[in-house]
Amino acid sequence: MKTKYLIIVVALLALACSLASAYDPSPLQDFCVAVKDLASALFVNGKFFKDPKLALDNDFFFSGLNVLRDTLNPLGSNLIAVNVDNLVGLNNLGISLARVDFAPYGLIPPHIHPCGTRFLIVLEGTLYIGFVTSNGDGNLLFTKMLYPEDVFIFPIGLIHFQLNVGKTNAVTFVGLSSQNPGVITIANAVFGFDPKINLDVLAKAF
Structure with a gap:
């Protein structure tokens, strides 16, 4: 029985390690446009972002x-x-x-x-x-x-x-x-x- 639990613990640790070393986090919403003005910003994934309702076309554009x-x-x-x-x-x-x-x-x-x-x-x-x-x-x-x-x-x-x-x-x-x-x-x-x-x-x- 102890061996069974040991295998389960090892499997869970391996899963946790694989999740911890995964790529960038999955998005939590459609988009999170980064913003430098912190007055009305939220924070996710290392950047502040604006309310999605305030996003502009140019936020998704580069020339x-x-x-x-x-x-x-x-x-x-x-x-x-x-x-x-x-x-x-x-x-x-x-x-x-x-x-x-x-x-x-x-x-x-x-x-x-x-x-x-x-x-x-x-x-x-x-x-x-x-x-x-x-x-x-x-x-x-x-x-x-x-x-x-x-x-x-x-x-x-x-x-x-x-x-x-x-x-x-x-x-x-x-x-x-x-x-x-x-x-x-x-x-x-x-x-x-x-x-x-x-x-x-x-x-x-x-």
């Missing part, structure tokens, strides 16, 4: 993804994110998106999104892309050469990258399964911040 971004920087790439900060109607819907422009041989360096899976569709150019699985899965590398209208998925929390291997500009649109997926660029996180990680730690790790 500008057709504009070529400046890629004159060391990486040769530029990203414009569309998230709850500039499209307030996304609040509590669990998604965000971006446009990424690449100069020839431009790079989005290895990084992770700790809170969201990412999909990518190529509009122009030829990209070499890939991701690396976690330690438990053997750090396998999955790569692909992508061409216009190709789609690729980067699973949540895994290191991934994109490189324009063509001699012309490239453009992609990406979608993410979180309104705030976060981003950690590996090189910057390890080597680029103050206070710096102890050099003995870096020397032994690398």
